[in-house]
Amino acid sequence: MDYNIRKDGGFEYVDEGHGEALVLLHGLFGALSNWGGVIERFKSRFRVVIPLMPIYSMPLKKASVDGLVNFFSEFIKYKNLNKFDLMGNSLGGHVALIYTLQNPEKINKLILTGSSGLFENSMGGSFPKRGNYEYIKERIEYTFYDPDTITREYIDEIFEVANNIPKVLRIIAIAKSAQRHNLANDLPKIKTPTLLIWGLNDTITPPLVAHDFNRLLSNSELRFIDKCCHAPMMEHPEIFNNILEEYLVDEEVKI
Numbered sequence: 001m002d003y004n005i006r007k008d009g010g011f012e013y014v015d016e017g018h019g020e021a022l023v024l025l026h027g028l029f030g031a032l033s034n035w036g037g038v039i040e041r042f043k044s045r046f047r048v049v050i051p052l053m054p055i056y057s058m059p060l061k062k063a064s065v066d067g068l069v070n071f072f073s074e075f076i077k078y079k080n081l082n083k084f085d086l087m088g089n090s091l092g093g094h095v096a097l098i099y100t101l102q103n104p105e106k107i108n109k110l111i112l113t114g115s116s117g118l119f120e121n122s123m124g125g126s127f128p129k130r131g132n133y134e135y136i137k138e139r140i141e142y143t144f145y146d147p148d149t150i151t152r153e154y155i156d157e158i159f160e161v162a163n164n165i166p167k168v169l170r171i172i173a174i175a176k177s178a179q180r181h182n183l184a185n186d187l188p189k190i191k192t193p194t195l196l197i198w199g200l201n202d203t204i205t206p207p208l209v210a211h212d213f214n215r216l217l218s219n220s221e222l223r224f225i226d227k228c229c230h231a232p233m234m235e236h237p238e239i240f241n242n243i244l245e246e247y248l249v250d251e252e253v254k255i
Contacts, residue, residue: 003039005032005052009078012052017043020108021081022248024050025072027090027114028171028178029140029158030231034089037237038244045249046085051075053092055174056167063170064177065091069098076106085248087111089231090120090204094178100192101183109248110194113240114205114230117183118212121204133159145201145229187216194220195247197240199228221247 003016014032016039024035032050039048053068062070072095085108088096093115100107136159141147161167194217198210207224214222223243225232232240 003036011075011078013075013079014039014048014050015079016048017046019046021084022046022048023076023081023084023086024048025086025088025092025095026050026053027088027092027116027231028055028175029161030089030092031157034231034234037241038087038233041237041241041245042248049079049081049084053095055091056161056164056170058170060166060169060173063173065094065098065174065181066177068095068174069102072099073103082106083108085109085111087113087244088115089113089233091116091174091178093117094181094183097183097187097190098181100190101186104190104192107192110190110192111197111244111247112194112213113197113232114199114202115196115213116178116205117181117187118216119205119209120178121206136162143204143230145199145227145235149235184212184216187213188218190217191219195244196220196222197232197243198222198224199230199232199235200224200226201228202230204230 003014006013006015022042024038026034032052035050042048051072054071058067083106086096093112094117096110097117100110137155140150140155140158144150196210196213198207200207210222214220225236225239228235
């Protein structure tokens with residue numbers, strides 16, 4: 001799937017299509033490629049913008065959820081985006097929630113899928129062991145309902161990360177920061193229309209977490225995808241995009 005990764009202003013990002021902006025945020029072990037199906041489906045009617053989050057490269061002292069929110073805020077200023085739809089997966093959802101709390105006037109609609117912010121079982125309860133490829137493969141498979149969804153390239157990429165001490169230190173710092181930064185008391189403040197798309201078999205942020213988000217976010221709608229784990233946009237891209245299109249596009253047509 002071909003799309004141009006731009007590098008300017010100190011940022012790496014995808015900026016495809018035309019129309020109202022739809023900004024996407026990947027998770028802790030995510031990448032721009034996680035959103036390939038969304039780009040293809042929506043670039044004909046939306047301007048799809050995806051920043052590469054500096055999870056592996058940001059200064060260690062800034063490696064935290066707040067550090068990522070600050071980075072994202074600077075990116076939005078750089079791109080001069082004033083009103084947009086915002087979607088985040090896993091840690092990306094956590095960042096999206098905090099940004100929305102801080103900048104409610106900028107967000108048209110919020111979409112969360114497998115978001116952290118309340119509870120997350122990172123990598124199935126343990127961090128990948130360095131040097132053990134099969135262990136890392138097993139832990140990655142734990143986050144997908146169908147292991148065949150995962151490419152060898154994706155496993156190789158995570159294996160490389162798990163064997164890079166500076167990257168591992170940043171991941172651990174960010175993961176611990178996310179676990180400490182619980183949003184249960186803040187979520188009721190969010191009045192932005194919110195769509196929750198969740199895997200019914202999510203092992204990292206289980207369905208009960210989705211129901212908690214739905215309860216705490218007063219203007220939210222919850223949709224589950226069966227036989228699906230933590231990355232619905234990768235595991236069931238067509239179903240995911242149909243739900244997203246119904247929320248973003250069909251509702252506008254009705255109005």
